[in-house]
Amino acid sequence: MVRFEKVKLTYDNSGTLALDGVDLKVDEGEFVFLVGPSGSGKTSLMKLITGEVRADSGKVIVNDFDMMRIRRRKLPKMRRTLGVVFQDYRLIENMNVYDNVAFAMRVVGASGRDIRRRVPYVLELVGLEGREKRLPSELSGGEQQRVAIARALVNSPRMIVADEPTGNLDPVRSLELMLLFEKINEMGTTVLVVTHEKELVNAFAKRVVKIEDGHVISDGGEGYFSYE
Amino acid sequence: MIREGFRSIKTHGLMSFATVTIIMACLIIMGSVALLALNIDRLIDDLEDQNEVVAFVDDGLADEEEAKAIGNEILKVNNVSSVEFVSRAQAMENYMSKYDKSLMEGIDETVFRHRFIIKLHNIEMLKETKLALEEVPGVAKVRAHQEYANTFVRIRNIVSGVSLVLMAILVFVSMFIMSNTIKLATFSRREEIAIMKMVGASNGFIRLPFVIEGLVLGILGGGLGFLAQWGLYNLVTGSLMDSLAEGFLSPVQFMDVAPMVLVIYLAIGVLIGVFGGVNAIRNYLKV
Ligand SMILES: Nc1ncnc2c1ncn2[C@@H]1O[C@H](COP(=O)(O)OP(=O)(O)OP(=O)(O)O)[C@@H](O)[C@H]1O
Ligand SMILES: [Mg+2]
Numbered sequence: 001m002v003r004f005e006k007v008k009l010t011y012d013n014s015g016t017l018a019l020d021g022v023d024l025k026v027d028e029g030e031f032v033f034l035v036g037p038s039g040s041g042k043t044s045l046m047k048l049i050t051g052e053v054r055a056d057s058g059k060v061i062v063n064d065f066d067m068m069r070i071r072r073r074k075l076p077k078m079r080r081t082l083g084v085v086f087q088d089y090r091l092i093e094n095m096n097v098y099d100n101v102a103f104a105m106r107v108v109g110a111s112g113r114d115i116r117r118r119v120p121y122v123l124e125l126v127g128l129e130g131r132e133k134r135l136p137s138e139l140s141g142g143e144q145q146r147v148a149i150a151r152a153l154v155n156s157p158r159m160i161v162a163d164e165p166t167g168n169l170d171p172v173r174s175l176e177l178m179l180l181f182e183k184i185n186e187m188g189t190t191v192l193v194v195t196h197e198k199e200l201v202n203a204f205a206k207r208v209v210k211i212e213d214g215h216v217i218s219d220g221g222e223g224y225f226s227y228e
Numbered sequence: 229m230i231r232e233g234f235r236s237i238k239t240h241g242l243m244s245f246a247t248v249t250i251i252m253a254c255l256i257i258m259g260s261v262a263l264l265a266l267n268i269d270r271l272i273d274d275l276e277d278q279n280e281v282v283a284f285v286d287d288g289l290a291d292e293e294e295a296k297a298i299g300n301e302i303l304k305v306n307n308v309s310s311v312e313f314v315s316r317a318q319a320m321e322n323y324m325s326k327y328d329k330s331l332m333e334g335i336d337e338t339v340f341r342h343r344f345i346i347k348l349h350n351i352e353m354l355k356e357t358k359l360a361l362e363e364v365p366g367v368a369k370v371r372a373h374q375e376y377a378n379t380f381v382r383i384r385n386i387v388s389g390v391s392l393v394l395m396a397i398l399v400f401v402s403m404f405i406m407s408n409t410i411k412l413a414t415f416s417r418r419e420e421i422a423i424m425k426m427v428g429a430s431n432g433f434i435r436l437p438f439v440i441e442g443l444v445l446g447i448l449g450g451g452l453g454f455l456a457q458w459g460l461y462n463l464v465t466g467s468l469m470d471s472l473a474e475g476f477l478s479p480v481q482f483m484d485v486a487p488m489v490l491v492i493y494l495a496i497g498v499l500i501g502v503f504g505g506v507n508a509i510r511n512y513l514k515v
Contacts, residue, residue, distance in 0.1 A: 050426065075428075076428040076430045079427065079428035080427070080428035082428075084427075090419060090422070092419070092423065104423075104427040107424045107427055107429035107433060108428050108429060109433075151427070155428070
């Protein structure tokens with residue numbers, strides 16, 4: 001879940017006011033598209049959720065963690081409740097599919113037994129059974145993003161946030177991937193997806209939050225959006 | 229994760245090599261200076277052993293000319309090679325030049341006795357000669373091992389001081405270089421570190437492979453530095469012994485100090501390695 005109240009964010013180095021009084025409420029189990037033109041502040045909003053940046057003012061609550069007050073030492077604990085997916089997959093190139101996913105469990109101290117049980121299950125869920133031994137370079141873009149989603153899912157997060165996960169994929173792969181997110185959401189995980197692609201958003205009857213110039217300009221218009 | 233540390237060393241072969249070399253070089257420079265100081269120390273000890281004997285003239289013989297005359301008697305003693313007379317005035321002056329003058333204010337020269345500085349042919353007979361000297365009429369007391377090889381003490385002090393400063397600087401320099409070397413190595417792994425952070429790995433966990441990498445490189449640098457130091461030391465002392473009259477110099481045997489050198493080298497290596505490793509990833513852990 002996410003609670004944003006009057007959130008302001010300025011980047012010190014450029015002085016850019018990236019977010020200017022954002023209010024946003026995402027409840028447990030929701031599926032939300034976050035859309036908006038380039039530079040509107042979508043990635044900035046994501047970074048506030050993941051704790052990569054801190055807001056100047058306002059209220060930021062993510063999975064019950066107060067992100068305005070959270071101590072750096074507590075960030076790992078908070079991040080374990082979150083699965084993050086990026087446009088560029090961010091896989092470890094010299095690790096095979098299985099290890100890329102298992103790695104995420106290993107670094108949070110999961111037991112070997114849990115890893116051996118959980119990883120194949122998640123890989124099957126994202127449709128990568130039989131690809132375990134491949135390196136990322138031996139996979140298509142869509143498959144690589146599925147590995148990234150498997151990695152995000154493997155520690156059973158409460159929420160998945162994805163910043164333009166289909167940005168590098170063709171429309172068919174994009175649709176397939178979005179169906180996967182929908183499936184994950186139906187299994188109980190909250191999903192927040194940033195995207196540019198109008199057709200994709202319109203293909204689903206989901207809540208759409210529009211953001212422009214650091215403001216939320218509309219919220220709700222299910223399955224429809226346009227910006228001029 | 230221990231495997232991670234070793235994996236990183238393998239993939240960054242050149243960097244690891246550079247780091248180990250730098251640690252080695254630092255240790256060898258430090259070690260050479262320290263061993264030089266140790267040898268000077270030893271030399272001082274030797275010189276002290278071989279040093280002059282001082283014979284003090286009986287207080288009753290206050291007259292300088294009278295006292296001086298005893299010198300001829302001393303010269304007749306077996307094993308005495310030379311005699312030098314030092315008056316009480318000279319003795320006080322020598323004494324005061326060595327110590328704080330303000331402490332000496334009001335001290336009369338009569339506190340000091342006339343004395344003879346005596347050089348011996350054969351130090352091995354020092355004991356017998358000392359006894360014989362004490363039998364000479366007019367000699368009150370004989371002191372051996374007394375006059376220190378001041379120059380060497382001063383040189384030793386300078387060398388120790390310089391080596392301490394040098395060591396401190398070198399430790400920091402090598403830590404810095406080590407840190408940068410690992411930093412370069414971590415650069416290629418920053419994606420991996422970012423991923424680890426994103427899935428909620430603790431800082432300690434992320435740091436561990438780098439600490440291990442630093443540890444292994446430090447131990448390697450310390451161990452190899454020790455071996456190189458050993459070879460170098462024996463080479464230098466060996467050629468010194470060849471070129472100089474045998475027996476004149478008796479350098480410290482490396483084997484005598486080897487355990488200490490090894491322990492110190494490993495300790496410094498580990499120190500540099502671990503601190504370098506931790507420092508290198510500090511920036512990556514901030515996010
Ligand atoms: N690290 C940064 N330092 C300084 N300014 C930044 C930084 N990241 C983003 N900005 C600025 O903040 C504003 C919002 O950027 P943001 O990345 O959130 O936009 P976005 O909606 O994700 O855009 P896009 O669709 O192109 O990804 C922009 O004006 C951008 O230039
Ligand atoms: Mg963006």
